[in-house]
Amino acid sequence: MSLLNNPLHVLFILSMFSVLFITVLSAMDMSIIDYDLDHGLLQQARVEAQVRRMYDMWLVKHGKNYNDLGEKEKRFEIFKDNLRFILEHNSVNRTYKVGLNRFADLTNEEYRAVYLGTRVDLKTRSNRLAGKAKSNRYMFQVGDDLPQLVDWRENGVVGAVKDQGQCGSCWAFSTVAAVEGINKIVTGEHIALSEQELVDCDNLYNQGCNGGLMDHAFEFIINNGGIDTDEDYPYRASDNTCDVNRKNARVVSIDGYEDVPENDENSLKKAVANQPVSVAIEAGGRDFQLYQSVNTKQLNLIALVFLFWKALIGFHCK
Structure with a gap:
């Protein structure tokens, strides 16, 4: 009797074949899984290496050097997280793009703590300005003929971009930019003025590198009889004690300032048509931290042009 004629033997052979087939199939499946895992890890390693090279190039570009290896690795992880945010943001059509700028190795909390210094104490501001005479000078009136384009840079009214460094003194830069602008318009001479004098000496209400408000800074310049040049001060x-031995030449002075009517774009345009305007903007968002450029393909209206939370220098209506 052949083995095939014996049902028990046939069943045994089929059973053995099934076991072998399943074993081989399982082995094949496991090899595929192992391959995919290895391939994925390899790809991940390649991406990690590429990002590492990108980070090293970024460090060179921005002149950053972390001697402590632990700090460098910490900054690298933050850099990667910001890169993921950038790729996700730019994958969608928006009116602006974000990128690996100088703040790309900071968390948003660190960025806000170090660089944002405008402190708007509405109660204090309201109490101090309650007795200030109101003016309708920049209130938009029906019939006002506003220009279609204003760019004070073209007239040499706005100076070069300045860097506040790791000091929350944007309020001082905003104040100085506006005063420099009106002085150029009135006298025809552009003089770089001292933000540091405001940081050090305007400390009745403002808090130097810990923040301040432009209204108080304008008041200081008025009461001081003027402000020094950047060359002299x-x-x-950084925060320093006010230099009582400073030249205090008061090379530029102002005799007043006005607040532009709130929530009125035409009044703001009217003010900017006369001179650069001191502004404070909400710059604490992560997209503002990593801002790179305007997406001109998506932007149909450019209403206001900002000089990075310093001064409103123009507008363009289309």
């Missing part, structure tokens, strides 16, 4: 990006 250079910027240090």
